[in-house]
Amino acid sequence: MKQIQQQLIDDLSKASSMKEVEEIRVRYLGKKGLLTLQWKNADFKSMSPDERKNFGIEFNKTKNLAEAKIREAMEKQQAAGSRSIDVDATLPGTDRRLGCLHPITLIRMELEEIFHGMGFKVLAGNDVEEEFYNFDALNIPADHPARETQDTFWLTNGMLLRTHTSAYQVRAMKKFGTPLRAIFPGRCFRYESVDASHENTFYQLEGLMVDIDISIANLIGVMKTLLGEIFRKEVTVRLRPGFFPFVEPGFELDCQCLICEGRGCPTCKSTGWIELIPCGLVHPKVLEYGSIDSEKYSGFAFGLGLTRLAMMKFGIPEIRLFNSGDIRFYGQFPASGSI
Amino acid sequence: MKISLEWISQYVDISDLEPDTIANNLTMATAEVEGVEILTRTIQGIVVGEVVAVEKISKDKNLSLAEVECGGKRYMTVCGAPNVRIGMKSAFAPPGVTIAGDLKIEKSRIAGHISEGILCSSRELGMSEFHDIILEIPAAVKTGTLLSEIMPEKDAIVEIDNKSLTHRPDLWGHYGFAREIAAIFGRELKPLDLDDLTAYQSLPEYPLEIQDYAGCPCYCCMEMKLAVRPSPLPIQWRLHALGQRTFNLLVDLTNYIMLELAQPMHAFDGDKLKAVKVGPFGKEGTFTTLDDQPRKMQSKDLMIWNEKEPVALAGIMGGVNSEVSESTSKLLLESANFLGSRIRRTSVRLGLRTDASQRFEKDQPPINTKVAIQRFISLVKQSGADHEILSRLTIDGDLKDDFRPVNVSVDFLNARVGMQIPKSEMFRILKSLGFTAEDKDDKTITAGIPPFRSAKDISIPYDILEEICRVYGFDNIEPQLPQQYTEAVHVNVKLRNEHKARRTLALGHGFMEVHTYSWFDDYWLQMLRFDPGKTLVLENPSAGNMSRMRTTLLPNMLNLVRQNNLHRDEFRLFEMGRVYQPTEDDKCDETTRLCGISYRQTKSYNLELHFRELRGILEDLALATSAGDLSLSPLEETKDKSTIAGHQAKIMINKNKVGFIGIPENRILKELAPNAQVIWFEIEFDKFFGPIYPAIKYERSSEFPGSWMDFSIVWDTDAGYDKLIEKIDKFSHPLIVKREFVALYKGKPLPQGKGSYSFRYLIGLKERTITGEEIEEFKKQYLEFLKSQELELR
Numbered sequence A: 001m002k003q004i005q006q007q008l009i010d011d012l013s014k015a016s017s018m019k020e021v022e023e024i025r026v027r028y029l030g031k032k033g034l035l036t037l038q039w040k041n042a043d044f045k046s047m048s049p050d051e052r053k054n055f056g057i058e059f060n061k062t063k064n065l066a067e068a069k070i071r072e073a074m075e076k077q078q079a080a081g082s083r084s085i086d087v088d089a090t091l092p093g094t095d096r097r098l099g100c101l102h103p104i105t106l107i108r109m110e111l112e113e114i115f116h117g118m119g120f121k122v123l124a125g126n127d128v129e130e131e132f133y134n135f136d137a138l139n140i141p142a143d144h145p146a147r148e149t150q151d152t153f154w155l156t157n158g159m160l161l162r163t164h165t166s167a168y169q170v171r172a173m174k175k176f177g178t179p180l181r182a183i184f185p186g187r188c189f190r191y192e193s194v195d196a197s198h199e200n201t202f203y204q205l206e207g208l209m210v211d212i213d214i215s216i217a218n219l220i221g222v223m224k225t226l227l228g229e230i231f232r233k234e235v236t237v238r239l240r241p242g243f244f245p246f247v248e249p250g251f252e253l254d255c256q257c258l259i260c261e262g263r264g265c266p267t268c269k270s271t272g273w274i275e276l277i278p279c280g281l282v283h284p285k286v287l288e289y290g291s292i293d294s295e296k297y298s299g300f301a302f303g304l305g306l307t308r309l310a311m312m313k314f315g316i317p318e319i320r321l322f323n324s325g326d327i328r329f330y331g332q333f334p335a336s337g338s339i
Numbered sequence B: 001m002k003i004s005l006e007w008i009s010q011y012v013d014i015s016d017l018e019p020d021t022i023a024n025n026l027t028m029a030t031a032e033v034e035g036v037e038i039l040t041r042t043i044q045g046i047v048v049g050e051v052v053a054v055e056k057i058s059k060d061k062n063l064s065l066a067e068v069e070c071g072g073k074r075y076m077t078v079c080g081a082p083n084v085r086i087g088m089k090s091a092f093a094p095p096g097v098t099i100a101g102d103l104k105i106e107k108s109r110i111a112g113h114i115s116e117g118i119l120c121s122s123r124e125l126g127m128s129e130f131h132d133i134i135l136e137i138p139a140a141v142k143t144g145t146l147l148s149e150i151m152p153e154k155d156a157i158v159e160i161d162n163k164s165l166t167h168r169p170d171l172w173g174h175y176g177f178a179r180e181i182a183a184i185f186g187r188e189l190k191p192l193d194l195d196d197l198t199a200y201q202s203l204p205e206y207p208l209e210i211q212d213y214a215g216c217p218c219y220c221c222m223e224m225k226l227a228v229r230p231s232p233l234p235i236q237w238r239l240h241a242l243g244q245r246t247f248n249l250l251v252d253l254t255n256y257i258m259l260e261l262a263q264p265m266h267a268f269d270g271d272k273l274k275a276v277k278v279g280p281f282g283k284e285g286t287f288t289t290l291d292d293q294p295r296k297m298q299s300k301d302l303m304i305w306n307e308k309e310p311v312a313l314a315g316i317m318g319g320v321n322s323e324v325s326e327s328t329s330k331l332l333l334e335s336a337n338f339l340g341s342r343i344r345r346t347s348v349r350l351g352l353r354t355d356a357s358q359r360f361e362k363d364q365p366p367i368n369t370k371v372a373i374q375r376f377i378s379l380v381k382q383s384g385a386d387h388e389i390l391s392r393l394t395i396d397g398d399l400k401d402d403f404r405p406v407n408v409s410v411d412f413l414n415a416r417v418g419m420q421i422p423k424s425e426m427f428r429i430l431k432s433l434g435f436t437a438e439d440k441d442d443k444t445i446t447a448g449i450p451p452f453r454s455a456k457d458i459s460i461p462y463d464i465l466e467e468i469c470r471v472y473g474f475d476n477i478e479p480q481l482p483q484q485y486t487e488a489v490h491v492n493v494k495l496r497n498e499h500k501a502r503r504t505l506a507l508g509h510g511f512m513e514v515h516t517y518s519w520f521d522d523y524w525l526q527m528l529r530f531d532p533g534k535t536l537v538l539e540n541p542s543a544g545n546m547s548r549m550r551t552t553l554l555p556n557m558l559n560l561v562r563q564n565n566l567h568r569d570e571f572r573l574f575e576m577g578r579v580y581q582p583t584e585d586d587k588c589d590e591t592t593r594l595c596g597i598s599y600r601q602t603k604s605y606n607l608e609l610h611f612r613e614l615r616g617i618l619e620d621l622a623l624a625t626s627a628g629d630l631s632l633s634p635l636e637e638t639k640d641k642s643t644i645a646g647h648q649a650k651i652m653i654n655k656n657k658v659g660f661i662g663i664p665e666n667r668i669l670k671e672l673a674p675n676a677q678v679i680w681f682e683i684e685f686d687k688f689f690g691p692i693y694p695a696i697k698y699e700r701s702s703e704f705p706g707s708w709m710d711f712s713i714v715w716d717t718d719a720g721y722d723k724l725i726e727k728i729d730k731f732s733h734p735l736i737v738k739r740e741f742v743a744l745y746k747g748k749p750l751p752q753g754k755g756s757y758s759f760r761y762l763i764g765l766k767e768r769t770i771t772g773e774e775i776e777e778f779k780k781q782y783l784e785f786l787k788s789q790e791l792e793l794r
């Protein structure tokens, strides 16, 4: 009898609906119920009067308890009303499938989308490049310091690992002609020792626009629009001279510090400005190398440091983390920002 | 590069401008300013004194007791400077005066002697950091003169980023910056005082010959005598303010002119020289520079020769054999022009970078060789020092002192700026920068490029554009978006598919994207016993074991399992990256690969299920990128070192191989992570994708419900699923709508090597519900077919 009683309590505790409680009532107290059968099948003849009496008391006690418990369970189910299922919605979810994208990919996807919206094609050059396209075609003469081994990874076959995505400029011009609006993101290499702030492998995004009468005013206009899209607010920019052999005039485009709004803070080294985009009008010699008539056409080019932008956007303090292979780093960038 | 604004104020009036304003304008128009530092000299109460008596009082400490006369007053002072001597004039701080470091001078007792005040070093006057000697003041300055009356108390030192000056040789001197500041603020630039040297035309020429005009386009020299004496104070305080030591008039003037005009000069001991030749070293050997270091020379290194003996490393440093000494009676003053790249090559190789080589590397204009000597003589005369000119100005080579004309169309200028700048303004700006400007016709300007601007810097209309714009002010250019394109911008199908693959893996299958380096690590390859065969090789790798360019992403990816297995007990990684195959003609075939790794830190998980998960992911990938029909070959054990040891299967798209999927053998697993499962795949991505927006063909579903039927067929697991499909594919029937594989069961009561493969058929017709008889008939035919194929139902 004790066993039946315990079993009943267990069953009731598992019941999650009125229907189940009703089933339990029938199972124990129905005409053929477990408890009912205890009485029906009892062998009263072999019992002494005392035993009979005790059995009766015990049976009634159990039956009363059972009825009370069932009533209680029914009330509980009634009270629960519509919540008649046993699901704890506050438990953490399982079977999650969302993985992670590399922070460089996240920035790339974002920029590619912005540029696509501004009418730029997305192209890709090669990591291994001819010396000609990385240097000569960009008006970087043979005796330029950048060509010496301290900056460039050279291959034994005379080719090199491109030192900048600008290496694709002339190839893009030759392949697509004018008018040309294109960006080309990619991996770049510099012969450098790797530490917290130096990497021999990093990512850039080069942009190029060539058409009739492209001007400095156009360059500023496009850069302002671009930065407005990246930072999702109006940004103040300034253009100052910067020297790069493949543009003339060459500029450094600074963006007013978004943290201090130009008042000066540690991020902008108290200058109020963040140096962001080297750019300029494409040097006529570069246009000529790209088989474009430099009398008729002009253009501008600009370079974005994807690695640097990713560091800024995600607050990544050390450049070497990008290629560290450490999943504790990559694991922090859920694939939320993908197109 | 540091600029003293006090020095600049000698050439252009900037008295009303704040240093920060000048710095900011320079950044916006000329070159990047890194900072402005205010220099305050501590000279209140300091007087000019003459040392009238000196007595050594301590040998080991080099202490002297000196008597100093300061305009009638005499003081006794204990001095530790090695250059203190009778008859010299210096700066004296009497008791009560405060010197740099907030130190108040008081009468004191040193080494048993009363010391009233001190003779001051440059540092004690706040002029610089130099502390080893006391300041020497020219004899012409009267004793008792307050230093504050003849030396400005304040200066502002503007630090310019050298990188922004690489193309502007003219800005490696103060006069160049003075010209910029005058142009930016619209002020007058005072001309330099130059001696016209005509007085010496009748003197003999110095024997001079350039034998290598490519390396040395122009060389000027002049022989003279010059008394050894301290430089005038302004020269000294300006040099000190810029961190340059001062020695005597000769040395100081060469430094001063270098910092003023960017033209380095050199003085030889004229007693030791008979004639000058400029030419290469011509062989390998040694040359001792005046810092007493023997330097290993190469044949092409450019030298200055005295007849047959090299006496200077051209443009870098003089030789010890021709150094000016106390016994020197006459000097040969050199002012030369050298080819930047030649100087840089030698100086980089020798690790010997000097102020001179730094400037020559930028390709200085030849005109300055003459200007520097004119300036030298003028400053010598101003100093009042005794001197005698022994030769006329001797020049070999081309001074290139003409203005180079370039024609620029006004329309071109305005179109490239993107707004109209008045022609008068263009003229004003060009002239303020030292250019000439005149109308060629009503549409064209002829600009004359001044000889002091380098030809590398300025030669074409675009260069003129830059000059005008930067002084006009980039901020004054109104931003303007270019005309919108009317043509469509095509999506790059390959790149978009790369992103699609990334998203499929990361969004749908929990992969984490990683980046690894573009080269192999030979040590790791040895550990894997993997030999990639022929690869491209780096000439200058970051480390000896990192010289081979990767031809597969897999080894570097496997390394990440080893690196990360303690961080999580399960992970999936992928990299989308380039691999580099050497081609027949020794070029590079660069392609994109997608490599994935699935890692589980368990042995108990069913490896076949694990593998099927990966296959499912590949199937999703193929579908998402519209690659085509994906299939795998059976797994085979790899045989040679050109693959990662273990088992691998071909990944095929439309029956063409596009990659491999594999399971490393235990030996490798031990290196990666013992007791773990690792499955990898690598796809040649360039062969893997189709259109980004495929035209998927819709098929109408039947309105009449069909009937599902399950069959479990017993089959050899070793023979594999594909072989079974080959067989049952032979059964065709008009009622079949589709067939699905449900499950594979292995184990009791099936014998070893057998599996039960469950399939579910949907049968039906588009136009009506099928009848029970038809279903029975189908079943009968199917079972007969199985029998004919000797296939058993379970």
Ligand SMILES: [Zn+2]
Pocket: A257, A258, A259, A260, A261, A262, A263, A264, A265, A266, A267, A268, A269, A270, A272, A273
């Ligand atoms: Zn800030």
